[in-house]
Amino acid sequence: MLGRLNHVALAVPDLTAAVAVYRNTLGAEVTEPQALPEHGVTVVFVNVGNTKIELLEPLGESSPIAPFLAKNPSGGMHHLCYEVDDILAARDQLMAAGARVLGDGNPKTGAHGKPVLFLHPKDFFGTLIELEQS
Numbered sequence: 001m002l003g004r005l006n007h008v009a010l011a012v013p014d015l016t017a018a019v020a021v022y023r024n025t026l027g028a029e030v031t032e033p034q035a036l037p038e039h040g041v042t043v044v045f046v047n048v049g050n051t052k053i054e055l056l057e058p059l060g061e062s063s064p065i066a067p068f069l070a071k072n073p074s075g076g077m078h079h080l081c082y083e084v085d086d087i088l089a090a091r092d093q094l095m096a097a098g099a100r101v102l103g104d105g106n107p108k109t110g111a112h113g114k115p116v117l118f119l120h121p122k123d124f125f126g127t128l129i130e131l132e133q134s
Contacts, residue, residue, distance in 0.1 A: 001084055001090050001093060002082045002083075002084065003082060003083035003084055003085065003134050004051070004082070004083050004134075005051050005080065005081070005082060005083075006051065006052065006081040006082060006083050006112075006130075006132050007045065007051055007052040007053060007054045007080075007081045008051070008052075008053055008054070008077065008079075008080055008081075009053075009054040009055075009056055009077070009078045009079045009080070009081065009130070010053060010054070010055055010056065010075060010076065010077055010078060011056045011057075011065045011068050011069055011072070011075050011076060011077075011078040012055050012056065012057055012075040013057070013069055013073060013074070013075055014057070015033060015042055015044065015055060015056075015057035018044075018055045018057075018075070019033075019044055019055065022046045022053070022055070028046045028047065028048065028053075029046070029047045030044050030045070030046050030047075031044050031045045031046075031047075032044070034111060035059055036059070036110075036111055037059060038108060038109070039059075039064070039108070039110075039111075040058065040059050040060060040062060040063035040064050040065070040066075041056045041057065041058060041059050041063055041064075041065060042056075042057045042058075042059050043055065043056055043057075043111050045111070054081070054111070056078055065078060078128060079118070079127070079128035079129065079130050080127060080128075080129055080130070081116075081129075081130040081131070081132055082129065082130070082131055082132070083131075083132055083133070083134040084131050084132070084133060084134065085133070085134060086133065087107050087115045087116075087117060087131055087132075087133040088107070090117075090131055091105065091107075091117055091131075094119065098123070099119055099120070099123045099124075100119065100120035100122075100123055101117055101118070101119060101120075102117075102118040102119065102120055103117075103118065105117075107133070110130075110132055112132065114132050114133050114134075115132070115133045116130055116131065116132045116133075117130070117131045118130050118131075119131065
């Protein structure tokens with residue numbers, strides 16, 4: 001079911017500062033910020049060759065990553081994103097196996113313009129998992 005690791009997402013309290021570190025200190029190629037109001041975040045992607053690092057900043061106080069940053073004020077790893085060939089088939093297989101899909105269970109459009117779902121971290125050893133249709 002799982003394809004390649006699409007990205008590792010890091011929640012950051014200050015996206016501009018995080019971009020500066022990745023671009024200036026690490027010499028990385030970083031995309032322009034993209035606001036995703038339906039997900040409550042602003043994102044950039046850092047290209048690291050074989051995958052990407054997604055830097056997430058809350059978009060408003062009701063952002064779903066705001067509680068994460070309240071617990072981790074310096075930021076930290078927020079989720080892993082894996083590609084799947086068929087997101088609905090993957091969802092159904094996972095739910096049949098007892099995994100919990102967050103939200104209403106229907107995919108939303110993610111930062112890459114593709115359908116995404118999130119899986120409950122308690123079902124995956126404390127790690128939030130995002131699935132993205134490839």
